[in-house]
Amino acid sequence: EADWAAIDAAAEAGSDNAAEPPQPVLAIVGRPNVGKSTLVNRILGRREAVVQDVPGVTRDRVSYDALWSGRRFTVVDTGGWEPDAKGLQAAVALQAEFAMKTADAILVVVDATVGATSTDEAVARVLRRSKRPVLLVANKVDDQRLMAEVASLWSLGLGEPYAVSALHGRSSGDLLDKILEVLPETPREAFGGTGGPRRVALVGKPNVGKSSLLNKLVGEERSVVHDVAGTTVDPVDSLVELDGQVWRFVDTAGLRRRVNHAQGAEYYASLRTQAAIESAEVGIVLLDASKPITEQDQRVITMVAESGRALVVAFNKWDLVDEDRRLQLAKEMDRDLARIPWAERINVSARTGRAVAKLAPALRTALNSWDYRVPTGQLNTWLSDLTAATPPPVRSGKQPKILFGTQAGTRPPTFVLFTSGFLEAGYRRFIERKLRESFSFTGSPVRVSVRVRE
Ligand code: GDP
Numbered sequence: 001e002a003d004w005a006a007i008d009a010a011a012e013a014g015s016d017n018a019a020e021p022p023q024p025v026l027a028i029v030g031r032p033n034v035g036k037s038t039l040v041n042r043i044l045g046r047r048e049a050v051v052q053d054v055p056g057v058t059r060d061r062v063s064y065d066a067l068w069s070g071r072r073f074t075v076v077d078t079g080g081w082e083p084d085a086k087g088l089q090a091a092v093a094l095q096a097e098f099a100m101k102t103a104d105a106i107l108v109v110v111d112a113t114v115g116a117t118s119t120d121e122a123v124a125r126v127l128r129r130s131k132r133p134v135l136l137v138a139n140k141v142d143d144q145r146l147m148a149e150v151a152s153l154w155s156l157g158l159g160e161p162y163a164v165s166a167l168h169g170r171s172s173g174d175l176l177d178k179i180l181e182v183l184p185e186t187p188r189e190a191f192g193g194t195g196g197p198r199r200v201a202l203v204g205k206p207n208v209g210k211s212s213l214l215n216k217l218v219g220e221e222r223s224v225v226h227d228v229a230g231t232t233v234d235p236v237d238s239l240v241e242l243d244g245q246v247w248r249f250v251d252t253a254g255l256r257r258r259v260n261h262a263q264g265a266e267y268y269a270s271l272r273t274q275a276a277i278e279s280a281e282v283g284i285v286l287l288d289a290s291k292p293i294t295e296q297d298q299r300v301i302t303m304v305a306e307s308g309r310a311l312v313v314a315f316n317k318w319d320l321v322d323e324d325r326r327l328q329l330a331k332e333m334d335r336d337l338a339r340i341p342w343a344e345r346i347n348v349s350a351r352t353g354r355a356v357a358k359l360a361p362a363l364r365t366a367l368n369s370w371d372y373r374v375p376t377g378q379l380n381t382w383l384s385d386l387t388a389a390t391p392p393p394v395r396s397g398k399q400p401k402i403l404f405g406t407q408a409g410t411r412p413p414t415f416v417l418f419t420s421g422f423l424e425a426g427y428r429r430f431i432e433r434k435l436r437e438s439f440s441f442t443g444s445p446v447r448v449s450v451r452v453r454e
Pocket residue numbers: 030031032033034035036037038039051052053080139140141142164165166167168
């Protein structure tokens with residue numbers, strides 16, 4: 001009797017997970033103009049201007065990767081608002097709530113030259129409930145004379161205020177050391193071991209409606225179009241809350257930068273798509289349902305499937321689809337999507353919002369499949385039942401036997417079968433199909449490889 005537990009442990013240890021190692025998340029909150037962006041630049045150690053002096057420029061929550069003293073972490077800048085006092089308090093409080101949901105530690109920034117405002121107090125009220133460490137930063141302490149103001153910030157009830165000058169770099173090294181002290185080594189939410197929100201690539205050929213859909217998901221008709229003019233912000237990813245869960249849509253910067261269809265644009269778009277897929281765990285391939293499925297659509301689908309990522313297919317512009325087109329599309333799907341019968345298909349409209357709410361459940365299903373592991377004992381019982389009912393075809397007078405199988409990895413689920421002889425491709429496909437039927441790998445590729453034991 002084999003020691004399945006030991007085999008599982010070995011497979012787990014050696015499993016080749018596509019995702020990056022987990023990184024803890026530091027969220028920065030505070031009202032506008034206190035210097036959050038300047039501080040983020042300090043933390044990232046680069047001078048790339050995230051700071052905007054243009055009034056009324058808004059941006060989404062964005063995240064960046066940071067490195068300090070050999071430790072990597074993700075910095076989430078929860079963004080700015082119109083500097084219009086109306087609704088500000090509520091907006092900043094929401095931002096703090098969001099940080100508490102997603103971050104491993106929170107930096108709340110206050111402007112020491114102004115002191116604690118009622119908005120700062122509202123944020124502090126929220127953050128005092130935080131189960132994660134909260135560091136209070138008194139910014140703009142460009143000189144020593146402000147230390148009395150800094151001391152008054154103890155009143156916020158968030159512990160000791162750390163005086164820094166994000167602009168001049170004063171004490172920023174000390175602050176970073178302090179951050180590393182409170183930031184856990186591993187992220188709070190295991191989410192299957194990747195840490196942080198799950199990463200989604202929204203991909204598809206130009207004009208299928210990617211940026212429209214992203215806007216719809218973000219729930220605000222802003223930023224994507226307006227962000228272009230004159231801003232130097234490069235928000236690589238967007239954090240979007242869907243169905244009570246926060247998702248990280250990777251490389252949405254690519255969606256924002258509306259490059260014209262100049263020469264070579266398609267090549268760059270395809271490189272960008274590839275990069276987005278590589279850094280994601282699941283891809284949403286968006287197609288334009290009102291037009292025939294093209295080669296270019298197929299190439300994007302192939303990219304996701306071959307990268308081994310989970311996949312959801314969404315047919316956009318469903319508002320334009322009439323009965324004739326629907327029938328035509330059904331034929332195109334049979335012909336062009338036959339390779340990926342396992343991917344869930346959703347008919348959406350970024351314009352009307354139709355079925356957009358179905359995306360999050362589909363993403364969750366796909367990722368659950370992608371992460372799923374069949375215990376080795378169960379797999380082998382299943383294999384002997386299967387081969388007893390339908391034995392592998394005889395080859396050159398010999399009956400190949402499946403000696404045992406194991407799921408060597410997840411993300412995507414990868415099975416290795418040890419056999420006494422060659423297994424035909426048809427039989428391997430049969431096994432894959434049966435695996436899908438029994439264990440429901442909806443939304444995920446499944447790989448089956450065979451090792452012949454002499
Ligand atoms: P955010 O809206 O909180 O992201 O604030 P910004 O980072 O955009 O900063 C708002 C303004 O405060 C900008 O004009 C910055 O140059 C300025 N600022 C940021 N940090 C400091 C600082 O440490 N000292 C001074 N004097 N000004 C700062």
